[in-house]
Amino acid sequence: MAGIDVRALSTVYPNGVRAVDGLDLEIVDGEFFALLGPSGCGKTTLLRTIAGLEQASSGQVVIGGADVTGVDPGKRKVAMVFQDYALFPHMTVAENIGYPLRVRGESKARQREVAEETSGGLSLAGLLDRRPGQLSGGQQQRVALARAIAMDAGVLLLDEPLSNLDARLRLEARTFLKRLQRELGLTTVFVTHDQAEALALADRIAVMESGKIRQLGSPREVFQRPANTFVANFIGSTPMNLLDAVVRGGFVEVAGARLTLPPGISLADGTPVTAGIRPEYLTAGSGEGITGVVSTVENLGVSSLVTIECPGDALVGLTVPEQYEPEIGTTVTAAPEPGRLLVFDEAGLLLGEAKVAP
Amino acid sequence: MSPLMMVRRIGFYVVIAVLMAFFAIPMLWLASAPFDSKPGLGLRWPDWTLDNVKTTFEHPYALTSLWNSLVICVVATVITASFAALAAYALSRVRIPGRDLMLYVLLLLSSVVTGTAAMVPIFVMMFQLGLINSQFGTALVIAGGMLPAAIFILKDFVDSVPRSYEESARVFGASPFQVLTHVVLPVARPGIATILVWAFVNAWGNFLLPFLLIREVGKQPGAVLLRTLQDEGGSANLTVIPVFSLLYSIPVVVLYVLVNKRYGFRFHGGIKS
Numbered sequence: 001m002a003g004i005d006v007r008a009l010s011t012v013y014p015n016g017v018r019a020v021d022g023l024d025l026e027i028v029d030g031e032f033f034a035l036l037g038p039s040g041c042g043k044t045t046l047l048r049t050i051a052g053l054e055q056a057s058s059g060q061v062v063i064g065g066a067d068v069t070g071v072d073p074g075k076r077k078v079a080m081v082f083q084d085y086a087l088f089p090h091m092t093v094a095e096n097i098g099y100p101l102r103v104r105g106e107s108k109a110r111q112r113e114v115a116e117e118t119s120g121g122l123s124l125a126g127l128l129d130r131r132p133g134q135l136s137g138g139q140q141q142r143v144a145l146a147r148a149i150a151m152d153a154g155v156l157l158l159d160e161p162l163s164n165l166d167a168r169l170r171l172e173a174r175t176f177l178k179r180l181q182r183e184l185g186l187t188t189v190f191v192t193h194d195q196a197e198a199l200a201l202a203d204r205i206a207v208m209e210s211g212k213i214r215q216l217g218s219p220r221e222v223f224q225r226p227a228n229t230f231v232a233n234f235i236g237s238t239p240m241n242l243l244d245a246v247v248r249g250g251f252v253e254v255a256g257a258r259l260t261l262p263p264g265i266s267l268a269d270g271t272p273v274t275a276g277i278r279p280e281y282l283t284a285g286s287g288e289g290i291t292g293v294v295s296t297v298e299n300l301g302v303s304s305l306v307t308i309e310c311p312g313d314a315l316v317g318l319t320v321p322e323q324y325e326p327e328i329g330t331t332v333t334a335a336p337e338p339g340r341l342l343v344f345d346e347a348g349l350l351l352g353e354a355k356v357a358p
Numbered sequence: 359m360s361p362l363m364m365v366r367r368i369g370f371y372v373v374i375a376v377l378m379a380f381f382a383i384p385m386l387w388l389a390s391a392p393f394d395s396k397p398g399l400g401l402r403w404p405d406w407t408l409d410n411v412k413t414t415f416e417h418p419y420a421l422t423s424l425w426n427s428l429v430i431c432v433v434a435t436v437i438t439a440s441f442a443a444l445a446a447y448a449l450s451r452v453r454i455p456g457r458d459l460m461l462y463v464l465l466l467l468s469s470v471v472t473g474t475a476a477m478v479p480i481f482v483m484m485f486q487l488g489l490i491n492s493q494f495g496t497a498l499v500i501a502g503g504m505l506p507a508a509i510f511i512l513k514d515f516v517d518s519v520p521r522s523y524e525e526s527a528r529v530f531g532a533s534p535f536q537v538l539t540h541v542v543l544p545v546a547r548p549g550i551a552t553i554l555v556w557a558f559v560n561a562w563g564n565f566l567l568p569f570l571l572i573r574e575v576g577k578q579p580g581a582v583l584l585r586t587l588q589d590e591g592g593s594a595n596l597t598v599i600p601v602f603s604l605l606y607s608i609p610v611v612v613l614y615v616l617v618n619k620r621y622g623f624r625f626h627g628g629i630k631s
Contacts, residue, residue: 090544090547100530102540151530
């Protein structure tokens with residue numbers, strides 16, 4: 001068991017790209033931690049630098065209290081599951097799982113014993129003598145996990161653990177992974193570009209962009225109070241409404257409507273801001289709200305995403321329960337739920353206190 | 359079937375038959391002539407006898423030359439395969455500026471190095487090194503000529519081994535040597551098997567280099583000796599040549615069968631379900 005402490009870490013590639021840029025991060029023992037960001041944001045490089053597969057250009061990586069910045073990957077007591085699982089095709093499942101022990105020079109019998117022990121909990125018991133090529137994607141992933149667990153390391157790193165599975169299997173694997181992590185209590189860091197995956201799995205999420213962390217927090221914090229417009233845009237399965245607005249007399253003027261400024265924010269009249277609200281936090285109804293004409297209705301299953309055209313060519317999305325779909329062309333007023341309206345300043349930073357609704 | 363179709367069909371089969379005969383007749387000769395009491399250059403049903411085999415076995419150089427061939431080929435093949443494997447791995451994994459150009463130039467020059475063009479310099483060099491009449495020296499030159507092509511072919515195989523295999527092994531604590539022997543070489547095994555067979559067959563059939571570099575008849579390999587199998591009159595010795603040819607072709611066939619059985623020329627793995 002070990003925590004990970006990353007201090008002022010930079011990883012620069014030979015071609016001059018700063019993939020990780022002066023990053024500080026502390027991951028506590030036993031935490032399930034997600035590195036989330038669009039492709040090319042440096043999340044995988046950060047993971048690989050923690051594993052020792054990339055050399056840090058500056059800064060420190062501390063695992064379990066020991067500075068491992070210059071240490072070989074194999075000596076860091078870190079297990080890793082690769083995106084393609086990297087199962088050795090010429091070895092059986094048992095040999096694959098026992099491989100970390102083979103490297104340490106343990107006996108064949110002991111390798112087999114550990115393979116049997118580990119595979120039992122991952123429902124691989126009947127597959128030990130197969131080769132990886134004969135397994136399904138989900139089974140291959142469990143073999144890769146078993147091999148990482150068999151290493152008995154303090155830290156488990158997962159590179160895009162669910163991306164190679166088909167959509168249906170992905171949901172099952174997600175639940176499975178979360179249960180497994182809880183049972184093992186292993187400090188686990190995983191990389192993903194899928195915000196839903198990060199929200200569902202992680203205890204804490206670091207949202208990254210161009211080698212830096214843009215927000216660090218629990219899934220609830222990141223979802224409800226994104227620290228900036230980048231995070232606001234990135235998180236959420238339906239994109240957040242981000243609208244140009246102006247402050248006037250304690251109100252936010254946005255898309256032809258006047259909404260009450262959230263408490264704790266006092267801005268001079270005429271300050272341009274960005275108003276942000278998630279479609280899930282808008283309800284169709286009366287009262288204070290943004291009024292517009294329904295232009296599209298997208299069915300999301302249990303709810304529908306309605307897009308309304310508002311004055312000033314602003315498009316606002318809101319979700320409505322399935323039985324309350326408005327007709328196209330009708331006028332709808334979208335009212336924000338109390339406390340859900342976010343105001344970002346011109347630099348894109350969230351204004352007001354960072355308090356999260358329970 | 360229309361008459362035109364019929365003519366076409368017949369024509370097609372005639373062409374096929376001629377092409378087949380082109381390859382089959384020498385094979386049939388190789389099967390029949392060694393056991394014929396009066397072997398000729400034509401193909402005919404043999405008048406069975408084992409006298410030719412006896413004569414060949416009693417020939418002063420025939421069997422030694424096959425042994426010489428074997429020594430030269432094994433040395434050349436082992437050198438080629440092991441060095442090519444290491445070089446291909448390094449070239450595939452380490453970024454060297456101008457790597458591809460280097461490989462292409464090497465490949466281009468390799469045909470010159472062991473070819474006719476460099477015949478004289480090679481002879482002079484080996485003479486000054488005192489490696490004339492040395493089987494080991496000859497094997498070295500042959501291996502040198504085969505290495506670029508072998509590296510080129512193997513690099514492709516190693517390129518197809520995902521890096522994540524090696525990284526995964528490294529994370530589990532494997533040393534570079536363990537990474538190579540546990541992961542890279544086994545995964546690239548079909549490639550190495552291919553190189554083994556290719557190098558052996560190439561070296562086995564190499565005539566020019568041993569002909570140049572080995573002057574002593576007792577040290578010459580089969581490919582060179584075959585040329586000197588003449589009777590007193592100076593015409594081809596047809597009692598020895600057919601049997602010798604048959605013996606000469608056996609190792610290559612055995613190698614193919616063995617390597618295919620042991621390693622298989624294709625990738626390990628199963629059916630993806």
